[in-house]
Amino acid sequence: MDNQSCVKIINEWDIVSARQLGRNVAKELGFGTVDQARITTAISELARNIFLYAGQGQICIEKMYESGKVGLRIISIDKGPGISDIRQVMEDGYSTSGGLGAGLPGVKRLMDEFMIDSNPGEGTDIQATKWLR
C-alpha cells in the first residue's frame, strides 16, 4: 500500500525513526510546524508505550483522503500484554511504570480522532488521526 509506511519498534532508537517518518509525511501533506510537533509527539508516546509495555510492535503512518479532507493517521499495533481497563489508562496521571501517566490521554488531546482497542493477553491496537485544516 502506497499510502501507508511502517516502522518496527524493537529498541529505543526505533522510536526516533518512527517520529522521523511521521514528521516527513506530515510535512509532505502540508501540516504546519505546530501540528507537526503534535503528530511527532503523539508518535513518540505510542512508540514508547510499545517499547516499554509490549516489548515490540509497529507504528504505521497512513495518509488519509476522505470526502475532500486530508489527514494523517498513526496506527500503533502490538501483541503485548494488552490493557484490561481502558477507562483507567485514559485517565491523566495513571501509570504502572512510575511515569507521568500523561501519554495516552495526551495523544487523545494532541490528535483529532482517537480509537483504542485492546484485549488482555492479545495486544493493543491504537489509531489516532489528525486532519489538515
Added chain:
Amino acid sequence: MTLNYIQTNKDAIFNEWVQRLKEQSDETVSNVILDQNFTIYSNELIELAILKISGSVDVYETRLEDFSDRVVRLGWPLRFVVNALDVLSDVIYECMVSDDYISRENQAEVMHDLNHWIKAMISEIINDYTTSWERTVSNQKIALQELSAPLIPIFEGITVMPLVGTIDTDRARQIMENLLQGAVKHRSEVVLIDITGVPVVDTMVAHHIIQAADAVHLIGAKCMLVGIRAEIAQTIVSLGIDLNRVITKNTLKAGVEAALEMTKRKIVPLEGQN
C-alpha cells in the same frame, strides 16, 4: 614458483588488475578508483599479497593491520577490497596461463595455492576491518557522550546546560548526573536548561526535566527551563504536563536576565559610552 612468477611480473599483473577493476561499472568501485590514493593503496595490496605468499608472517600481519586501519579511515567499502582481492587471484592465474606457466601437472597446485592465500587474506582483512570499525564506533560513542550534556558556568553562581538533539534514556541519566555534579562543583545558585535544540519534548523528556529540577532544588539551587519554542509549549499544554515546579522562559537571553535578577545582579551599560 607462483611467488617467483608474481614477483617478476608484478607490474604486468598490477596493470591488468587495475584495468579489470576499472571495467567494473559499479559506482562504489569507480568512486574508490577516482580516489587519489588508489594507486598507492592498490600497490600496497599487491605487496601484501606477495608478503603473504612468501610467508613472512610477522611483517605481513603488522602491515595488514596498518593497511586495514587506513583503508577504513579513507572510507573504502569492504565490498570493494574483498572483490579486488578476488579479481587479483583471477588475474594472477590468467596471466600465468597466457605466459605458459601453467601445465597439466602444476595446474591444480597453483590454483590451490592461490585460493588458499587469497581466502586467508580476505578473512584477515575482514577481521581487521571489523576491529577497526568497532574501534571507530566506540570512539564516536565516547565523543557523543562528551557532547551529550555539557554544563557551562557563565557567571558566578549561574550555569547553563544547552541540550541539542534527541534525548533517550541513557542521555537523560547523563543529564541528571552532570547537572547535579556540575551544580555542586560550580556552586551554582541557578541552573538553566536550554532545550532550543531538542526536537521533541514528550512525556518522557518532560518527566526527566521535572525530576532534574526537583533534584537541583534538593541541593539548594534553582532550575530554569529556557528555549521553549512555541510549538513545544503547545504540545506540553496538550499533554497536560504540569511544569509549575520549574521556572520557564522563552529564550536563553530572558533566562540569563532572570537568573541575574534572582542573584541580585543585572547587566548595565557603562557610563559615558553610547
